[in-house]
Amino acid sequence: MKLRPMVSALCIASIAMAGCASKVTQPDEYSGFLSDYSQLKEAKSPSGAEVMRWVDPNLDVSRYNAVYVEPTQFYPKPHATAKIPDSTLNGINLYFNQALKRELAKSLPLANGPGPGVIVVRAAITAVSSKTESLKPYEYIPVALVVAAVSTGAGIRDQQTTLGTEAQFLDGANGKVIAQVVRKGTGKSLSNDSQVMKADDVKGVIDGWASDLHQSFVKLKKR
Template structure:
């Protein structure tokens, strides 16, 4: 039986779980980077992950033979913190660019400027953050729930490394938006709320996004 003294802690742990378990793509996450969020629909990426995306029929009709990859950016602009320093921010955008070049280069010729027959790809990192992991199923047991709440309150519980992106695809000649994508992913878990987040912690997410973009373009053109 849980004592009255433990009840507030149990409630706090339950609220923490509710906040941390809701890690889906939500409209309040939209940043304004994309042209029109109202057209986005939920789809499954080639790797089986949930994505919000929209593709204009113009993309399938067009004969894009080249791609211009604009340098990725943080949107809104990100400020370094003690846990997410400038070296991490720079490392994330550098690696994202490299991953996109590698995957898009497999299916299109990459060029250094927009132009005719060119698809312009504009990627943005819209979130990079850490959050306390949600409780596992067995931690819902009354006794363990209190212990889990203690570890959450003291900062020793594992942390998720989270990163989000929005990508706009535009006609290289007219600037017309022909596709939009919003993604969110969770990288390598951090040991506690003191561990510094590095670019290595989210590289697997960035690689997955880049791979999905390349495969999705191939599927659209079939």
Template structure:
């Protein structure tokens, strides 16, 4: 667990408070997984969650008959942490892929290889944030699970969990992007900074992302 002085805690609170209030990821939190972030605009997902999104003017979902859901990446590549094992990271990626496939199967044919009428969905989990309940300190560390500095002062205070994802949908024939989305979701609370994160803790966020993928309307 990272340790911070009292001064660094104060500075973290003052400098990063704006991120705490934001319901959508800010440019400073973009990972670099997507090739272009310049056209992202605030929008709402099908479930009403705030997202940053861009949709190509050429995108017409009626032009497609199938979808290829690539296995989600962790970007940058993760290093297992004391609160998350490699097995948990693998479970998260596999679960998200399967959940999206299951949801989209009711709308498009799910395939293993793209053709001229296929949409290819790429995604990356770019950060997980653990922040003490009720404290206004915010810190996102790409993939690695590191609690905010205030967790030391919080003792056994519950930790809220947030997970960030970036998605891109590509035309299987032209390889041109059709839509890009950056968003975050909320999981279950962890009891304290000694609690191991498990797949079940962030399933609520993963399930919502999968459902929104099915209900998406350009």
């Protein structure tokens, strides 16, 4: 490779990596799962993670005595690949649902459905990806493909696993949205570009999300 094309490729890759490394979900990555993104603001989760969040300024959590977690889902529905098979997708969704219930039950009793005094949690996985192959519920910027090509050509084999989520919290009596959050996280690195991604690779990310929800509720109670 001649020097000038090589330098150009590396410069493009550096720019792309900087964009992809953003810890906050960008507007062009929103999936459409939430009905309104306009009020989201950058914030810190209880664990210090960067998120996009909105909470009704008039929210009084003392009005609620139970929480109902709707079955979690992928949005939009993804298509399995050889790198991210159905078994991985099903495992991720099942664990996400279990983790939310486990952590939120530390704050409030679990309800069997919506109703007065119940917070309804509606959450979705909106992105599942490895570095070089992904299910694209949202589209990454095209230049990200250059990053993958340059990294592979340079012999960089570690594959980064990433999850994105969007969630809204509703008043169980009237369906009013009382809070929303959008965030993403990085799981375990895969050892090479042929390794199949497993649910275990991102369980730590999901545990962090669920724990932050519980801690957020605790902070709101003290407000």
